[in-house]
Amino acid sequence: MVGSPEWRAHIPRLLRTLLPAFSLTLLLLAIFVMQPRAMSYFGLNLMLNLAVPIALATIAQMMVIAINDLDLSLGAFISFVACVAATWLNTHPVAGALALLACVGIYALLGALIHLRQLPAIVVTLGMSFVWSGAAILLLPSPGGSAPDWLRTLVSIKTPWVPLAIVASVVLALLVHLLMVRSTLGVRLRGAGGNAQAVAKSGVSLFKARVTLYAFAGVFGVLAGLCLVGLTTSADAGIAMRYTLLSIAGVILGGGEFVGGRIAPIGAVLGALTLVLAGSLLSFIHIAPDWQIGAQGAILIIVLALRTLANRIGARS
Numbered sequence: 158m159v160g161s162p163e164w165r166a167h168i169p170r171l172l173r174t175l176l177p178a179f180s181l182t183l184l185l186l187a188i189f190v191m192q193p194r195a196m197s198y199f200g201l202n203l204m205l206n207l208a209v210p211i212a213l214a215t216i217a218q219m220m221v222i223a224i225n226d227l228d229l230s231l232g233a234f235i236s237f238v239a240c241v242a243a244t245w246l247n248t249h250p251v252a253g254a255l256a257l258l259a260c261v262g263i264y265a266l267l268g269a270l271i272h273l274r275q276l277p278a279i280v281v282t283l284g285m286s287f288v289w290s291g292a293a294i295l296l297l298p299s300p301g302g303s304a305p306d307w308l309r310t311l312v313s314i315k316t317p318w319v320p321l322a323i324v325a326s327v328v329l330a331l332l333v334h335l336l337m338v339r340s341t342l343g344v345r346l347r348g349a350g351g352n353a354q355a356v357a358k359s360g361v362s363l364f365k366a367r368v369t370l371y372a373f374a375g376v377f378g379v380l381a382g383l384c385l386v387g388l389t390t391s392a393d394a395g396i397a398m399r400y401t402l403l404s405i406a407g408v409i410l411g412g413g414e415f416v417g418g419r420i421a422p423i424g425a426v427l428g429a430l431t432l433v434l435a436g437s438l439l440s441f442i443h444i445a446p447d448w449q450i451g452a453q454g455a456i457l458i459i460v461l462a463l464r465t466l467a468n469r470i471g472a473r474s
Contacts, residue, residue: 226278238382243302268371350418
């Protein structure tokens, strides 16, 4: 009942849930006011051109955050995947596919190493970022390569009414929501980050939970790299380096938290779309590209401040 203690207790959670959608809507309105023509099929397709790889990267980071870890190697990893896709996957498809499978396996092994040796994930992934970057440079010393034809065709499909980026983002958000929120597996995985002791007492292996989440992160990281190289049609060793910070920001904008296994798959995708549209909005108001990263950081701070305000309002209610 509205006004009851139970209702007041749900206010902070409700506000956190609505905040990503509110932020995205506010950006869309601002863009529409400044550039009405941008709110067309062509305009949305142009603004959201790189939304899907960023959304996939955000989901990959979310998997790691779900276990209370943080992946600082994600951008370098996606760059390496892009280099593999633009070289081996194009010229030697079998070798390229095996290399990508090996990448997922390495991510799972990282999760096992972190758990068994009780190592800080930040330190391990920071070290791996140099490994992935070095491997990408060895594989593709200078920008180049070429995306496979099937990959370029796949990411350039023209869907009716709304651009493919929006359709793919909606499907991605719903599928990951079903996996991580509605399924038994997802509840166990989130529980491993939220209350590890209780989950362990119930018979769930924390080792398997961390390895599974890291493997999922590897899968979505590979998909992000493939999608990125399909859109850009080529690659270089640093093509996705900024995705590390963007993915973290997307998870936090979407309502996720660094502790407690609190994640929001739909919110994470909305957060990724918000960051992409924020870049377009900053371009419309003629902010230089060198300053856009700082401006996006300011947007993140504002949203986090609104979330803190929402929590305080709920606490006072």
